[in-house]
Amino acid sequence: xxxxxxxxxxxxxxxxLHDKYFxxxxxxxxxxxxxxxxxxxxxxxxxxxxAPLFLAVLNGSFMFAAHLLERLxxxxxxSFIKLSSYSGTSSTGAVKEVLGLVSPVKGREVIVIxxxxxxxxxxxxxxxxxxxxxxxxxKIAACLVKPMAFKADYIVDFSCFSIPNDFVVGYxxxxxxxxxxxxxxxxxxx
Numbered sequence: 001x002x003x004x005x006x007x008x009x010x011x012x013x014x015x016x017l018h019d020k021y022f023x024x025x026x027x028x029x030x031x032x033x034x035x036x037x038x039x040x041x042x043x044x045x046x047x048x049x050x051a052p053l054f055l056a057v058l059n060g061s062f063m064f065a066a067h068l069l070e071r072l073x074x075x076x077x078x079s080f081i082k083l084s085s086y087s088g089t090s091s092t093g094a095v096k097e098v099l100g101l102v103s104p105v106k107g108r109e110v111i112v113i114x115x116x117x118x119x120x121x122x123x124x125x126x127x128x129x130x131x132x133x134x135x136x137x138x139k140i141a142a143c144l145v146k147p148m149a150f151k152a153d154y155i156v157d158f159s160c161f162s163i164p165n166d167f168v169v170g171y172x173x174x175x176x177x178x179x180x181x182x183x184x185x186x187x188x189x190x
Contacts, residue, residue: 015186017178022169022186026161031143031171031185034160035064038141039071041158042111051075052109054141055101055130057123058082059180060115063172064143064160068113079103083122105135111158115172116144118165120152127154144168144185 014023046052051074056065058080069078081101110130114123123140130138141158148165169175170182179186 014189015179015182017169017175020175021189022175022179023189024184025163025166025168025187026171026185028171028183031160031183032067035067035143036071038158038160039068042068042141043071043073046072046074046076046109049074049109051077052111053103053105054078054111054113055103056080056113057115057126060172060174061113061143063180063183064115065113068141077103081126083126101129101133105130105133107134107136110135110138112138112140114140114142114156116146116168117142117152117156117159118146118149120150120154120156124152124154143171144173 014021016022054065054069054076056062056078059082065078069076079102112123112127112130117123117140127138139157140154142156143160145156145159145162146165147162167175167188168185169179169187170185172180173185174180
């Protein structure tokens with residue numbers, strides 16, 4: 001995992017989404033490299049196992065999930081869930097399950113794919129539901145982790161970047177619906 005305490009020297013331009021400006025933070029090249037490192041770990045850990053189930057948390061993880069899974073060299077299944085607790089730039093604290101679990105998980109190894117883990121409480125809510133279905137094992141793979149904001153009681157097993165408690169957009173992450181389509185990650189300009 002790479003720790004980004006300061007902004008990288010990127011050639012990207014500042015962007016405006018709705019009423020806020022965002023400045024460059026993590027380039028697509030650095031994201032790609034970090035995903036390759038996570039994929040190597042997963043390939044090593046799961047090469048001898050029977051088809052784990054990846055559960056990608058929508059909407060934010062769609063890019064990370066696609067780029068991660070295309071680098072895996074073992075058989076796996078992917079399904080999608082949709083959870084929400086954000087409004088604007090802050091968490092509401094109330095978890096909404098918009099698209100629930102449809103794939104059977106009993107006795108299976110499950111890897112939940114998240115775009116970002118900040119407080120971790122939204123995912124913790126969902127992990128409780130997964131555990132009730134008796135999976136063999138549950139692991140977490142996240143593109144971004146905010147250790148200073150984390151309040152949950154689980155471990156993020158695979159991650160690309162550890163970042164400060166800044167609001168970020170791009171690479172699947174949004175600000176009120178905008179910014180998801182950027183291949184780079186930006187953080188809110190002060």
